[in-house]
Amino acid sequence: MSEELPEGDSSVRRTPPTVAVVDAQAPGNVGTIARAMKNFGFEDLLLVDPPELDPDGEAYGFAGHAREDILPNATEVSFDHLAENYHTIGCTAVTNEDDRSHVRYPFSTPAELADRLPTVEAPTALVFGRERVGLTNEELARIDEICSIPASADYPVLNLGQAATITLYELQSVTLTDDETQLPDLERTRAAEPTLDRMYDQWADLLEEINHPEEKRDKTMRMLRRVYGRADLTEGEANTLLGLLRRATERPADQ
Amino acid sequence: MSEELPEGDSSVRRTPPTVAVVDAQAPGNVGTIARAMKNFGFEDLLLVDPPELDPDGEAYGFAGHAREDILPNATEVSFDHLAENYHTIGCTAVTNEDDRSHVRYPFSTPAELADRLPTVEAPTALVFGRERVGLTNEELARIDEICSIPASADYPVLNLGQAATITLYELQSVTLTDDETQLPDLERTRAAEPTLDRMYDQWADLLEEINHPEEKRDKTMRMLRRVYGRADLTEGEANTLLGLLRRATERPADQ
Numbered sequence: 001m002s003e004e005l006p007e008g009d010s011s012v013r014r015t016p017p018t019v020a021v022v023d024a025q026a027p028g029n030v031g032t033i034a035r036a037m038k039n040f041g042f043e044d045l046l047l048v049d050p051p052e053l054d055p056d057g058e059a060y061g062f063a064g065h066a067r068e069d070i071l072p073n074a075t076e077v078s079f080d081h082l083a084e085n086y087h088t089i090g091c092t093a094v095t096n097e098d099d100r101s102h103v104r105y106p107f108s109t110p111a112e113l114a115d116r117l118p119t120v121e122a123p124t125a126l127v128f129g130r131e132r133v134g135l136t137n138e139e140l141a142r143i144d145e146i147c148s149i150p151a152s153a154d155y156p157v158l159n160l161g162q163a164a165t166i167t168l169y170e171l172q173s174v175t176l177t178d179d180e181t182q183l184p185d186l187e188r189t190r191a192a193e194p195t196l197d198r199m200y201d202q203w204a205d206l207l208e209e210i211n212h213p214e215e216k217r218d219k220t221m222r223m224l225r226r227v228y229g230r231a232d233l234t235e236g237e238a239n240t241l242l243g244l245l246r247r248a249t250e251r252p253a254d255q
Numbered sequence: 256m257s258e259e260l261p262e263g264d265s266s267v268r269r270t271p272p273t274v275a276v277v278d279a280q281a282p283g284n285v286g287t288i289a290r291a292m293k294n295f296g297f298e299d300l301l302l303v304d305p306p307e308l309d310p311d312g313e314a315y316g317f318a319g320h321a322r323e324d325i326l327p328n329a330t331e332v333s334f335d336h337l338a339e340n341y342h343t344i345g346c347t348a349v350t351n352e353d354d355r356s357h358v359r360y361p362f363s364t365p366a367e368l369a370d371r372l373p374t375v376e377a378p379t380a381l382v383f384g385r386e387r388v389g390l391t392n393e394e395l396a397r398i399d400e401i402c403s404i405p406a407s408a409d410y411p412v413l414n415l416g417q418a419a420t421i422t423l424y425e426l427q428s429v430t431l432t433d434d435e436t437q438l439p440d441l442e443r444t445r446a447a448e449p450t451l452d453r454m455y456d457q458w459a460d461l462l463e464e465i466n467h468p469e470e471k472r473d474k475t476m477r478m479l480r481r482v483y484g485r486a487d488l489t490e491g492e493a494n495t496l497l498g499l500l501r502r503a504t505e506r507p508a509d510q
Binding site: 032035036038039040041062064065066093094095097098099100106107109148149150151152153154155156157158159161162165166169172175176180181182183184189232234235236237 | 353355361406
């Protein structure tokens, strides 16, 4: 039985996961999280027991353009509301080692979540805990799944704002299509082969012109191909080099 | 011609890339970057025209455990020193669209850098610019390659500390082996097939015991396999379920 995906399905906008912050102490961290949400295409911010968010204070100061929408539109809710209405994903630096305890195990990394979340159609909330202690065991026990950011065993505890930034960065594949990032579609435009061939031919002419020893020319040409091959020359770069080499080859001998 | 990699080669420690911050205004951002360095296995911090880093101020307050080593060991250098002594990689949110200008093009994403950097043996510096304007065109022109973090076209400009955090997170594959993260080697331990088979057999017994209609049993068993299959049961989970199902099957009929 073969099923075809409906055309244009990949362009269907899914609701981005909600972001929830539980009992944050520092308004600056809430602002940092709001900014990362805006940077990576998230919209809906829920706050459980938030600090006061003074429009002239650090939350708004750290929020960048998110001060205009995400932060003022944030909703205060209870932890019960989160647990009862969302597929909750709790983020923690500290996991259990194996399934003797389920509070913090099994876990997914943010990169693994990015692969899997697009297939989940339920309202989903990414839940970040308070500074220092994160989410408590009691909170994690009520949460549906666990996410943990790999970091140095020497010091794996990330700042709240930084942990949320990394998680939202990884999950932008859920919220943004490639067309919706600021980057041009192509990070580089590789030169066409005929352009490259003309440049290599010009190099060969130049080697002859400067009397490069004949027995070394093949080896030198191979080296040049390796150098430019690794650099992934663009069309513009290859043409500029071709022009320079031509002028070097054709310049009149020293007078 | 076949070449074998020397055994144990993957465990050779490379020098982690140096991190350089140019003309940061906010001490807190320097602290945030130092903390991310320690979280992801970086050690060497260079500062060009830094703000004052008061041990009782925000730089140290935001640095976490990096206040003990990375921050006090940071070295003040000139931009010339950077450009002359390192393979420099400059981070910017704003790229050119194509190769009509080379100041901000071609670029790599942090994920692409993570793939490629391990093959570069030169001293390398990741260079982050000042808040608001980042690295200037004059600075970028002297830098060897460009890195840009994909983000929402609506608001691609990340906070300095957040941009550095994401870049260092992506590059931890250069500085840390999997053994050196805090996460256990296995994120989950999948139950052995014989354990799963015993659990499914027990489900089949239970379906019989509760008089589940015979014509529906195959379909129901398929559904159960799909449910548990997606959940990637651990050995402990499968055994617990097996025990529960056995007790449900064998319990005395209502008296």
